[in-house]
Amino acid sequence: MTNDRMRYRRFGKTNLQFSVFSLGTMRCLASPAEAYRTVNHAIAQGINHLETARGYGKSEQYLGEIFRTGLAVSREQVYITTKLPPAPNADTMRNWLDESLQRLNLDYIDCLAIHGINTWEHLEWVLAPNGCMQPVQQAIASGKIRHLGFSTHGSLDVILAAISTDLFEFVNLHYYYFFQRHAAAIALAHQKDMGIFIISPADKGGRLYTPTATLKELCAPFSPLELNYRFLLSDRRITTLSVGAANPDELTEPLTVADKDYPLTPIEVEIIERLHTRMVDALSTDLCSQCYKCLPCPENINIPEVLRLRNLAVAYDMTDYGQYRYGMFGNAGHWFPGVKGANCTECGDCLPRCPQQLDIPKLLTDTHQRLNGTPRRRLWD
Incomplete structure (x- = not known):
């Protein structure tokens, strides 16, 4: 049909x-x-x-x-x-x-x-x-x-x-x-x-x-x-x-x-470039580029995903979405692995691996303060 x-x-x-x-x-x-x-x-x-x-x-x-x-x-x-x-x-x-x-x-x-x-x-x-x-x-x-x-x-x-x-x-x-x-x-x-x-x-x-x-x-x-x-x-x-x-x-x-x-039109390409520029400007030196080189974390924090949610909250005010996803850490098993940023012990293992020299423990703490809310599970659980 x-x-x-x-x-x-x-x-x-x-x-x-x-x-x-x-x-x-x-x-x-x-x-x-x-x-x-x-x-x-x-x-x-x-x-x-x-x-x-x-x-x-x-x-x-x-x-x-x-x-x-x-x-x-x-x-x-x-x-x-x-x-x-x-x-x-x-x-x-x-x-x-x-x-x-x-x-x-x-x-x-x-x-x-x-x-x-x-x-x-x-x-x-x-x-x-x-x-x-x-x-x-x-x-x-x-x-x-x-x-x-x-x-x-x-x-x-x-x-x-x-x-x-x-x-x-x-x-x-x-x-x-x-x-x-x-x-x-x-x-x-x-x-x-x-x-x-x-x-x-x-x-x-x-x-x-x-x-x-x-x-x-x-x-x-x-x-x-x-x-x-x-x-x-x-x-x-x-x-x-x-x-x-x-x-x-x-x-x-x-x-x-x-x-x-059909392929993206010129105006759609322009909007996507606008979104990228907003991300860069809003995050400045705190922008996580999602290279994943900070992993593995000894405390099992999914650092790139935590910081991706922070990127979106800071750049686009997507705090509700960030809280929705962040609340699943520690509650959804292998469907959404990792634990919350508050579990960071500031061991420093991730710091020399970050090509952008981000202060990752500080950003994890900031993300937790922004996004921590009610724990969530997967819908059909």
Whole structure:
């Protein structure tokens, strides 16, 4: 199924033609009725890829009921991805696969993603002989799974290693205007002809659906959310962007740019340069360039991410977003690793490694004072 306002791109070596926006169903959890309305509205707007996961509450169950009774188009016109965590053994993964198929009321899944290859241990589980990949490969051979990929919230070195295994046809990862650390992973995945799915560009990309006045002024005449979508859609290596709508209304703003997948225009380039200049001017000698050379920290502080949140708060007044993400340190495990800046002991290990000679302990303390608030967990926890 297609739509005049929607653009479609080849999802890497899977050869599936995905809409440039995908419906992530993590937030379609309020009720079966709301899930039904949101899914069918998305399909009517040209979205042909639905993404769920074992860990997304009742998402698989709700989708399964829609597939059984109320999908607006035929099954063959919509692509389904579900995600299962890496498991330490084959039996666990086999049981999870069977349960997902049963909940979804499907004979096959178009795409399975190993959900959260976030650590070296997770990658070892995937690579272990007769491990969790054995039932996955059997499911692929029997036609229950058509294509295999992985999602990740891990460090860049883990992501590059997972891509380099050549086990996967696609990758789901974080990459946005305000977080470009994974540019090398985008490049390697593209080199290997993998489909590239961007996770949560509106929320994790900066809570851009509720932008600050400063950010709105800097991005005018575009909204910050629109500019971020355009930054991503202009990159032809990227296949699709996740939209985690909880109801049909939340699809409206993203889909206004569903047909705007051309290169960045001169005014968009000018605005991006304006954002960069503001960052440099506002931070001055305190600007963390995100080189990551300060790691590892003996206290397990994710120094670059802490200071990235400080960069955004100081330059663009993105304090609410900073508090949202900073509050997850120490509460989200391997999904958002590290602890808060207040754990700094001023040991000084990071100081000689910083090419900008930043006073990192001082900046960590300042970030904690700015952003510390209520501890947060991941949504589906």
